[in-house]
Amino acid sequence: MQGPSLVDIAEALADGDVGFRMAVYAAVRHIPAGAVAGYGHVAAALGSPRAARQVGYALAALPPETDVPWWRVIRSDGSIALQGDPNRGPLQAAMLRQEGVHIHDHRVDMARFRWRPDLSIRPA
DNA sequence: GGCATGACATTGC
């Protein structure tokens, strides 16, 4: 597994047990290889649909050798936020393609690759 | 505690 469920994370965040950044990291670890999510989607999964920018802020603070799959988080329109970054941009695109996410003209087909959090596993 | 910052999202041209 990859740690606590999304619901647990959201609750911990709501209770103030963890900071927003930590919640973001935990949530991003739930995105499976071969799928992508928008910053807003991650924020929404945490119960803060308007905090998309903060998700990016949190990911920007990650160290380069992190185990958090930050490359699976892109913009809601399918474009890569870091494509202007000479280092991480090409890396992100390479990582995604390596995982089977097709990129056409600097964009991902969100309708096809967007991550759908599994809400059926929510605890009774 | 107030103010500026930013890997976004949405809307209006």
Add this chain to the structure above:
DNA sequence: AGCAATGCCATGC
């Protein structure tokens, strides 16, 4: 379709 203007809100100083 593409670009500018606005709204958002966690962080850090």
